[in-house]
Amino acid sequence: MIQIGGTRVVMEEQSVNERVKNFRSVPFGYNAEEAIAEAQRCIQCIHGPCEKLCPVHMDIKAMIREIVAGNFKKAFFIAKKDNAIPAITGRVCPQEEQCEGVCPFSLTCNGINIGKLEAFVADWAMNNGVKEGFHIEEKPEKVAVIGSGPAGISCAVDLRKYGYKVTMFEALHKAGGVLQYGIPAFRLPKDIVDYEISYLTEVGVEVKLNHIVGQNIMFNELRKKFGAVFIGTGAGAPQFLGIEGERLKGLYSANEFLFRTNLMKAYKFPEYDTPIVCGNTIGVIGAGNVAMDVARCAIRLGAKDVYILYRRTKKEAPARDEELQHAIEEKLKFIELVNPTRVLGNEDGWVTGIELLKMKLGEPDKSGRPRPIKIEGSEFTMKLDTVVEALGSKPNRLFLDQTPELETTRWGTFKVDENLMTNIEGVVAGGDAIRGNATVILALGDGRKAAESIHNYILRRRK
Amino acid sequence: MIHKIIDKKDLCPGNYLIEVEASNVAQRFQPGQFVIIRIDEKGERIPLTVADFNTQKGTITLIFQVVGKSTKQLGILNVGDVVLDCVGPLGNPSEIKKFGRVICVGGGTGIACIYPLIRALADTGNEVISVIGARTASLLILENEITALGSRTCVATDDGSKGHHGFVTDVLMNLLDEYRNSGGVDRVIAIGPPVMMKAVADITKPRQIKTIVSLNSVMLDGTGMCGSCRVFIDGEMKLACIDGPEFDAHKVNFEDLISRLEMFKEKESEAINYYSSKAGVKK
Ligand SMILES: Cc1cc2nc3c(=O)[nH]c(=O)nc-3n(C[C@H](O)[C@H](O)[C@H](O)COP(=O)(O)OP(=O)(O)OC[C@H]3O[C@@H](n4cnc5c(N)ncnc54)[C@H](O)[C@@H]3O)c2cc1C
Ligand SMILES: Cc1cc2nc3c(=O)[nH]c(=O)nc-3n(C[C@H](O)[C@H](O)[C@H](O)COP(=O)(O)OP(=O)(O)OC[C@H]3O[C@@H](n4cnc5c(N)ncnc54)[C@H](O)[C@@H]3O)c2cc1C
Ligand code: SF4
Ligand code: SF4
Ligand code: FES
Numbered sequence: 001m002i003q004i005g006g007t008r009v010v011m012e013e014q015s016v017n018e019r020v021k022n023f024r025s026v027p028f029g030y031n032a033e034e035a036i037a038e039a040q041r042c043i044q045c046i047h048g049p050c051e052k053l054c055p056v057h058m059d060i061k062a063m064i065r066e067i068v069a070g071n072f073k074k075a076f077f078i079a080k081k082d083n084a085i086p087a088i089t090g091r092v093c094p095q096e097e098q099c100e101g102v103c104p105f106s107l108t109c110n111g112i113n114i115g116k117l118e119a120f121v122a123d124w125a126m127n128n129g130v131k132e133g134f135h136i137e138e139k140p141e142k143v144a145v146i147g148s149g150p151a152g153i154s155c156a157v158d159l160r161k162y163g164y165k166v167t168m169f170e171a172l173h174k175a176g177g178v179l180q181y182g183i184p185a186f187r188l189p190k191d192i193v194d195y196e197i198s199y200l201t202e203v204g205v206e207v208k209l210n211h212i213v214g215q216n217i218m219f220n221e222l223r224k225k226f227g228a229v230f231i232g233t234g235a236g237a238p239q240f241l242g243i244e245g246e247r248l249k250g251l252y253s254a255n256e257f258l259f260r261t262n263l264m265k266a267y268k269f270p271e272y273d274t275p276i277v278c279g280n281t282i283g284v285i286g287a288g289n290v291a292m293d294v295a296r297c298a299i300r301l302g303a304k305d306v307y308i309l310y311r312r313t314k315k316e317a318p319a320r321d322e323e324l325q326h327a328i329e330e331k332l333k334f335i336e337l338v339n340p341t342r343v344l345g346n347e348d349g350w351v352t353g354i355e356l357l358k359m360k361l362g363e364p365d366k367s368g369r370p371r372p373i374k375i376e377g378s379e380f381t382m383k384l385d386t387v388v389e390a391l392g393s394k395p396n397r398l399f400l401d402q403t404p405e406l407e408t409t410r411w412g413t414f415k416v417d418e419n420l421m422t423n424i425e426g427v428v429a430g431g432d433a434i435r436g437n438a439t440v441i442l443a444l445g446d447g448r449k450a451a452e453s454i455h456n457y458i459l460r461r462r463k
Numbered sequence: 464m465i466h467k468i469i470d471k472k473d474l475c476p477g478n479y480l481i482e483v484e485a486s487n488v489a490q491r492f493q494p495g496q497f498v499i500i501r502i503d504e505k506g507e508r509i510p511l512t513v514a515d516f517n518t519q520k521g522t523i524t525l526i527f528q529v530v531g532k533s534t535k536q537l538g539i540l541n542v543g544d545v546v547l548d549c550v551g552p553l554g555n556p557s558e559i560k561k562f563g564r565v566i567c568v569g570g571g572t573g574i575a576c577i578y579p580l581i582r583a584l585a586d587t588g589n590e591v592i593s594v595i596g597a598r599t600a601s602l603l604i605l606e607n608e609i610t611a612l613g614s615r616t617c618v619a620t621d622d623g624s625k626g627h628h629g630f631v632t633d634v635l636m637n638l639l640d641e642y643r644n645s646g647g648v649d650r651v652i653a654i655g656p657p658v659m660m661k662a663v664a665d666i667t668k669p670r671q672i673k674t675i676v677s678l679n680s681v682m683l684d685g686t687g688m689c690g691s692c693r694v695f696i697d698g699e700m701k702l703a704c705i706d707g708p709e710f711d712a713h714k715v716n717f718e719d720l721i722s723r724l725e726m727f728k729e730k731e732s733e734a735i736n737y738y739s740s741k742a743g744v745k746k
Contacts, residue, residue: 171686173501173508173548210464210550212686215705216491236688240700247695247719249726256689264507264683270737273507273532274683275730349722398687398705 008110009038016329020299023185023267026326027116032072035120039067041105042112049102050114056445058082060099060114067117076125079118080132084154084444087126087192088179090119093441096321126195136204139163141458144226145205146213146399149177150440151232151431153196154447155454156205159230162455166205167226171212174263175200177234178432179440181263182255184293186300187323214402227461228426228454231406231414232447235432237394241285245343246389250279250351254290254390261297279385280304283354285340286390287317288437292327294388299330303386308334311359311372337361337372341379343387353383392437411436419453420446426461428453465545466500469522474604477529478572479538480514485549486521488513494579495557495677495709498523499685501548502536509533510682510704512576513552523549526575526604532734553685554708557675559583563649564590566638568631568663570655571597574605576677577654584652585612593617594634596655600625631655632662639670648672653712657721664712674712678703680720681727695719 012028013019019026030038042064050060059078066075079086095101095115103111125131141164145156148170159166174180175197179188201207211217213233222229238253240246257276260266264274278301284291287310295306308327310317313336317324328334335356342355358378361370395412407415407423413436414422414429422429430446432438470482488498497512515524529538540546557580565584569577574595585591591612596619597603603618603625610616617634618626627634635651642648651674653663660676667674680692680703687705694703695716701707 171688172684173550210548211487212550212553215686216487216550216552236686238688238690240690242700246700247693247716247723249723253690256683256691259683259689265505268505269730270734272505273734275507275727275734277727277730349719349725396687 006041006109008041008113009034011113011116019186020330023300025189026186029123030116030120032070032124035067035117036070038113039064039117042068043104045104049104050099050112053102054099055441056082056448058099058118063121064112064114064117067121072121072124073130076121076130077132079121083118083441084157084447085150085196085440086118087122088150088188088196089441089444090115090117090122091188092183092320094320094439098441123192126192131199131202134161134203136160137163138165141165141227142167142225143228143230143454144169144222145230145232146222147177147232147234147431147433148175148197148207149232149234149431149443150179151234151433151443151447151450152177152230153200154444155230155232155430155451156200156447157203158448158451159454160203160205162451164227164454164458168200168205168207169211169213169217169222170207170209171215172263173209175207175209177232182258182290182293184258184262184297186296187293212398214399219399219403223424223427227458228428230447230450230454231422231427231429231433232431232443233396233399233433235393235395235413235436237397238389239391239393240389241340241391243340243342245345245351247349248343248345248351249349250277250385251343251387251389254284254286254294254388255393257294257388258290258297261301267297267301276301277386278303279351281307281384282386282388283307283309283382283384284388284390285309286392287312287314287319287334288390288392289319289323290392291390292319292323294390295332296327296330298386298388299332306332307382307384308332309338309340309354309356310334310336311339312361312369313337316369335382339372339374344381351385351387353381354387355379355381394436395433419456420450421453421457426454426457428457465547466549467545468540468542469520471540471542474526475602477538478526478602478604479529480524480526481537481540482517482522482524483546483549484521485523485551488523488549488551489516489518489521492516492523492552493556494559494583496552496554497708498525498549498551499553499682500525500537500546500550502533502540502546504547506536506547507533508548508683508685510553510679510685512677514575514578526572528572531731532738535735536738550685554704555706557583557652557709559587561588564592564642564646565650565652566592566594566635566648568594568635568651568653568655568659569596570631570653570659571602572604573653573655573659573677574603574609577652578605578609580652580654581609581614582612585614590614592638594619594631594638596620596626596631596634598622630662631659632666635663636666639666639672650675651712652676657717657724660712660715661717661721664715664717668713675709676712676715677708678710678715678720679708680723
């Protein structure tokens, strides 16, 4: 039955009661029939507004047409042409603000579920062993890629397509950046991340783990050994509020909480060695994707009451719609319009609660969201045994300190020109390292653009 | 990358020395730095100080005390076995220059951490006095190696089974008195259990002798990305892994350090119990 417009083909999911006990993917993903039915809703708008709003301008319409025709292989290649990791972006893109947000159907009901269709074709390809084979004409130049997050991955793959020899340096023992250590498995299953990483080595990228540029391998060394360098070091340094009580046991940065849980698999403790202490009552400061991820991990680690402590209201929360909705279903409690002023503790140095100041909403600020204003004298306290600060993070301080020759902005991100070139010729940067906390797809787009920029740079140098 | 163990010694009960292949670390190591190792796929990342290195062989020496699951597992490994990850050198190198007269205080396994420093300071022309201590004589490590460096070496044991009967801090106090009228002491460096480092700081602070300690807060990534290792220096939050591990002892908040080291205590006993029952090894 061809169903134009209409309502979205429902995405089957693990039931709430079941999923809060495990770290498996919440949505099951479309099967072939469901994908085709959802794709059939698309009316192939002439100007393809969805494609314009996709930061990498995927050929969404063409991909959807092939899905409708059951040509999943072709659909996969179309997706893959502009996007090195469709299985991942399909799951984590803030689609409601991008491709799906401008779909005409999103006005009346839900837009076409482009993200899930994209994930479907990519999963189909993975399960059927279909890979994008490309012919590489080897070139002599060597390029170093620092960081293995989405920016580094897409840059490295594209550089290989141009024919350059690529060596990727990653500080941690696993590649993937935030995809690996930040975003939890129930949102982004780790076999999918591992699959994309294995693809990197398959196309001939040499991945060097446990190499921290600026610490155990020097940036200048890379500049000497490689014809060009891409910096995709992300924004991994945690931010703390700087309030009283941050020394207490039971207080974490979101990074530490997610690192332990995801990268080190603390949810499988003691089978895995790394511990995490997550109390019964936990407060998460912030309301972005990071905060939702922490909160939903906490529920799965056994916390009974999980509070999101946010300066504004749910309406202004920056998290993806799907995440917010899942979080609310999983019984997270929102405490809106509050700002932490102090973390409270006992004599043994453990967190016992938090002091919060009430806020009200004022005029919109630069971000277009109403500015939270303090209500003086409105402090109140709440009992908590774990507090996690999910305030966003800053570019890696270690790397910045070790490369004073690279120009940075006020926010500690790298300064780049329109070709993503830093002040040093042949050194290009992208992703969170130049944007602060952004998104997977923007990092991916940067990686692609950076590869092109490096290619042009090398060609110029050859002359 | 895997790292093969090419030598292993039982130093004393519960203390082992292993020599591990890690040429990247060996080539770049400077005294004061550490590595983070992960034994296997399910392992945690644990920091260990590099006690010695051999550039030619591309190996480093680690000395560790069995205190929990990971160190126990590491102690069971033999020559020919491997550890999955060994990343480093991490942290800032110690400041090594000619200070004059330096007293190096090492307690317990901290002796292993201070050993490369003693050597480097002596090589730079300092007059180094080493004060090393342990609970009992049989737990005292590296005494011969340190004495062989030719500097004055004083020993203390809690039970008096060797050297001074008491703490290294008693010895330190006596030395400071002894040298008071002969040029004094230019710097003190202390590495060992936090209570020991705190006691050293309490002695040298009123005497205004610059004192350096190496902080062993709980680490995870070791690259400044998690904040787990945060310590408080003059009220300011610092990350031991990238801002340290060495800090001015007179500015360190030791109470917080000691308290935070207990954060995972319950889990740590759960881990060792699970491991012991599963591996069938005795506790
Ligand atoms: C918990 C969480 C949830 C998120 N959820 C979403 C979401 O749902 N949707 C979305 O679009 N975005 C989300 N984001 C944001 C998104 O993940 C980032 O914008 C994106 O990963 C940035 O990619 P990147 O490649 O620039 O950096 P990263 O992914 O941060 O990767 C950088 C890599 O560089 C390595 N590195 C750093 N310094 C060095 C060095 N000196 N030497 C060697 N390696 C180094 C790091 O270890 C890391 O692996 C989320 C972020 C977090 C933290
Ligand atoms: C920079 C630095 C250098 C170190 N050098 C040495 C060394 O040369 N030799 C040595 O024997 N020990 C050293 N340590 C301590 C060593 O890391 C811990 O003993 C080890 O992690 C304990 O692991 P476990 O599983 O055996 O014990 P667990 O049962 O997990 O822990 C026992 C105790 O060790 C400490 N600890 C646990 N996990 C960590 C961690 N990830 N980071 C730091 N401390 C932890 C805590 O105080 C804990 O209570 C160093 C620590 C740091 C931070
Ligand atoms: S990459 Fe993201 S924005 Fe682009 S089509 Fe896919 S889900 Fe939409
Ligand atoms: S905007 Fe929606 S309906 Fe229009 S082409 Fe894109 S997906 Fe199809
Ligand atoms: S160990 Fe993570 S910041 Fe130091």
